[in-house]
Amino acid sequence: MEKIATRVAYGKTLAVLGEENRDIVVLDADLAKSTKTIEFKKKFPDRFFDMGIAEANMVGTAAGLAAAGKIPFCSTFAVFATGRTYDQIRQSVAYPRLNVKIAATHAGITVGEDGSSHQMLEDIALMRVLPNMTVLVPSDAVATEAAVRAAAKIKGPVYLRLGRSAVPVLYTGGMDFNVGKAIRLRRGKDATIIACGVMVGAALEAAGELAQEGLNVGVIDMHTVKPLDVDAVVVAARETGALVTAEEHSIIGGLGGAVAETVAEHYPVPVKRVGIEDTFGESGRPPELLQKYGLTAAHLVAAVKEVVRRKNR
Amino acid sequence: MEETVKMLEEKARQIRRHVISMLGAAGSGHPGGSLSAADIVTALYFKVMRVDAQNSRWPDRDRFVLSKGHAAPVLYAALAEKGFFPLDELNGLRKLGSPLQGHPDMRKVPGVEMSTGSLGQGLSAASGMALAGKLDGKDYRVYVLLGDGELQEGQVWEAAMAASHYGLDNLTAFIDYNGFQIDGPVEEVMSIDPVAEKWRAFGWHVISIDGHDFGQILKAVEEAGTAGRPTAVVAKTVKGKGVSFMENQVDWHGVAPKGEQIDQALAELAG
Numbered sequence: 001m002e003k004i005a006t007r008v009a010y011g012k013t014l015a016v017l018g019e020e021n022r023d024i025v026v027l028d029a030d031l032a033k034s035t036k037t038i039e040f041k042k043k044f045p046d047r048f049f050d051m052g053i054a055e056a057n058m059v060g061t062a063a064g065l066a067a068a069g070k071i072p073f074c075s076t077f078a079v080f081a082t083g084r085t086y087d088q089i090r091q092s093v094a095y096p097r098l099n100v101k102i103a104a105t106h107a108g109i110t111v112g113e114d115g116s117s118h119q120m121l122e123d124i125a126l127m128r129v130l131p132n133m134t135v136l137v138p139s140d141a142v143a144t145e146a147a148v149r150a151a152a153k154i155k156g157p158v159y160l161r162l163g164r165s166a167v168p169v170l171y172t173g174g175m176d177f178n179v180g181k182a183i184r185l186r187r188g189k190d191a192t193i194i195a196c197g198v199m200v201g202a203a204l205e206a207a208g209e210l211a212q213e214g215l216n217v218g219v220i221d222m223h224t225v226k227p228l229d230v231d232a233v234v235v236a237a238r239e240t241g242a243l244v245t246a247e248e249h250s251i252i253g254g255l256g257g258a259v260a261e262t263v264a265e266h267y268p269v270p271v272k273r274v275g276i277e278d279t280f281g282e283s284g285r286p287p288e289l290l291q292k293y294g295l296t297a298a299h300l301v302a303a304v305k306e307v308v309r310r311k312n313r
Numbered sequence: 314m315e316e317t318v319k320m321l322e323e324k325a326r327q328i329r330r331h332v333i334s335m336l337g338a339a340g341s342g343h344p345g346g347s348l349s350a351a352d353i354v355t356a357l358y359f360k361v362m363r364v365d366a367q368n369s370r371w372p373d374r375d376r377f378v379l380s381k382g383h384a385a386p387v388l389y390a391a392l393a394e395k396g397f398f399p400l401d402e403l404n405g406l407r408k409l410g411s412p413l414q415g416h417p418d419m420r421k422v423p424g425v426e427m428s429t430g431s432l433g434q435g436l437s438a439a440s441g442m443a444l445a446g447k448l449d450g451k452d453y454r455v456y457v458l459l460g461d462g463e464l465q466e467g468q469v470w471e472a473a474m475a476a477s478h479y480g481l482d483n484l485t486a487f488i489d490y491n492g493f494q495i496d497g498p499v500e501e502v503m504s505i506d507p508v509a510e511k512w513r514a515f516g517w518h519v520i521s522i523d524g525h526d527f528g529q530i531l532k533a534v535e536e537a538g539t540a541g542r543p544t545a546v547v548a549k550t551v552k553g554k555g556v557s558f559m560e561n562q563v564d565w566h567g568v569a570p571k572g573e574q575i576d577q578a579l580a581e582l583a584g
Contacts, residue, residue, distance in 0.1 A: 025448070046448070047448070049444070049479070051471075051475055052471075052474070052475070052478075054471035054474070054475065056433075056434075056437070056467070056468040056471055057437045057440075057468055057471035057472045057474075057475055059437075060434050060436075060437020060438050060440075060441065060468065060472065061437050061438070061440050061441040061444065061472070061475065062441060063427070063434075063437070063438045063441060064378075064427070064437065064438035064439060064440055064441020064442040064443075064444070064445070065441040065442070065444060065445050066441070067419070067426065067427060067438065067441065067442055067445075068376075068441065068442045068445030068446065068449075069372070069445065069449075070441075070445050070448070072441075087431055087434075088434060088437070088468070090431075091428065091429075091430065091431040091434055092427070092428070092431075092434050092437070092438055095418075095428050096418070096419050096420055096427065096428040097420060
C-alpha cells in the first residue's frame with residue numbers, strides 16, 4: 001500500500017492552489033521545509049512570508065492579511081500553531097471570523113523521536129471549542145488534498161490537522177469530501193468505529209479482523225470534527241448500538257469528546273474513546289509509540305469487544 | 314495650518330465630551346487612555362486618513378487599528394463624528410444589544426478595522442494589512458495606536474521585527490506614552506524605557522512628539538510618509554487629558570465618571 005504523509009500532500013496541493021487563486025498567501029515560522037510550505041515558496045516566493053520563530057505574530061499578521069482580502073495559510077508544528085498562539089487565534093481570527101487557515105503539521109504522537117514537547121495531543125480540543133472555527137482532520141493524502149481545497153473555499157477560520165509520518169493512501173479511487181459530512185467506509189451491525197486522521201486506517205484494519213471473528217463493525221471517517229456530522233453519529237448509534245472513537249489525540253475534548261457529547265444528548269449508547277489517555281507522550285519511533293499508547297488496530301479490536309459486551313449486558 | 318489646528322482642537326474637545334458622556338451612560342469603561350489618545354485619533358480621522366464613512370469597506374482606504382482596544386470610546390466617538398454611524402448610538406456603549414462592545418468588534422461597527430482588546434495583537438494585524446497593501450500595489454497607509462504599557466507584550470516586538478524585515482514603510486505606529494497602566498506608573502510596574510531606542514534598534518524610523526500638539530502630530534505623519542521604513546511615533550501624552558481631576562491619576566484608567574463628575578468634566582471640555 002502506498003504511503004504518503006499528509007503534510008506532503010498539503011505542500012503539493014498548496015502549490016497547485018496558488019496557481020488557481022492569486023489571493024492565497026502562505027506564512028510559516030521557520031519550518032517551511034518540514035511543513036512542506038516550501039513547495040509553495042518555490043513557485044510563489046512573493047506570496048510566501050517566513051515570519052521567523054514568532055508564531056504569535058504570524059497568526060496576527062495573517063489576520064491582517066485576511067482583513068485586507070487575502071487568504072492566508074499559516075503553518076508550523078501543531079504544538080506551536082495552536083498552543084502558543086491560542087490567544088491570537090481566539091482574539092484576532094476566530095472572534096472577528098477572519099479568513100485565516102491554520103494548517104498545522106506534526107500533530108499527534110507520531111511526531112516520534114522529538115518527544116512530548118513536540119507531540120501535540122490537545123489541538124483538536126483547543127480549536128474545536130472556538131466559535132466560528134472549522135476543524136478538519138484528513139486521514140490520507142487524497143483526503144488532505146480535498147481538505148486543503150475545501151479550506152480555501154470556506155470563508156472563515158479553518159484548522160487543518162496534518163501529520164509528520166507517512167500514512168497509507170486509503171482513498172485510492174478518489175473521494176467526495178464535503179465539510180461536515182462524514183464518510184461511511186463500512187457498514188456495520190454490532191458496533192461502529194468513528195475515527196479521524198491516521199486512525200481511520202487502523203479502524204478499517206480492526207473492522208477486517210473483527211469480521212473474521214464474526215463481529216460486523218462499521219467504520220466512519222469523521223474528517224470534519226467541527227461542525228460534527230451529528231446525523232452520522234446518531235445513525236451509527238441507532239443502527240449499531242455501540243461506538244468506539246479513534247484519534248491520535250487526547251481522549252479529552254477531541255473527536256471522542258465530541259461524539260460522547262452528541263450521543264449523550266441525542267441517543268445514549270455505550271461509547272469507548274480510544275486515544276491518548278490524559279498523559280504526555282515521550283520519544284520513540286512512531287510505531288512503538290502507537291503501540292505503547294494504545295493506538296493500534298489491536299487496541300481498537302479490544303475496544304470494540306468491550307463496547308459490544310457493555311451493549312449486551 | 315492654524316485654521317486646521319483650530320478645527321482639530323474643537324473636534325478633539327467634542328470627541329472628549331462624547332467619551333465622558335458615553336462612559337457616564339455606560340457606568341464602566343476606560344476614560345484615562347481614551348482621553349490621552351484623543352488628539353492623535355482626531356488628527357488621524359479628521360485630517361490625515363483617506364476614509365469614506367459611506368463606504369467603510371472601500372478597498373483603497375487608509376486603515377486605523379486601535380491596538381489598545383480599551384480606548385474604544387475614543388474610536389467610537391471619532392467614527393460617529395465622522396459619520397460612520399449615528400451619534401445617538403454612542404450612548405449604547407457596553408450595553409446589551411448595542412454594537413458598541415466594551416472593546417472594538419470589527420464585525421459589529423462600521424469603520425472598526427480590527428477586533429482588539431487582548432493587548433499586543435494590533436501591530437501584527439496592522440502589519441498584515443500593510444503587507445497586503447504592498448502585495449496589491451495599493452498606496453493606502455495603515456496606522457496603529459499602541460499603549461505604553463502594551464509594549465510589555467512580547468508579540469509587539471515580534472511584529473516590530475517583522476514589519477521592519479518586510480520594509481513596511483506604509484505602516485505608522487503611534488505609542489500613546491501616558492506613563493500609566495492599571496497597577497501604577499509604567500516605570501514602576503515594568504519599565505519600558507528607553508522606548509525610542511527600542512524601536513530604532515528594531516529598524517524603525519522613530520519620531521518623538523508631544524501627543525497633544527496637532528502641529529507635531531501632523532508633521533510626524535508627513536515625515537512617516539517618506540521615511541522608507543515603518544515609523545514609530547512616540548507621543549508623550551497625559552492620561553486623562555482635558556479633565557483636571559483625571560489627569561495623571563491612575564485610578565481613572567478603568568473607572569467611569571458619575572453624576573457631578575460628569576458635569577464637571579463636560580464643563581471643563583466645553584469650548
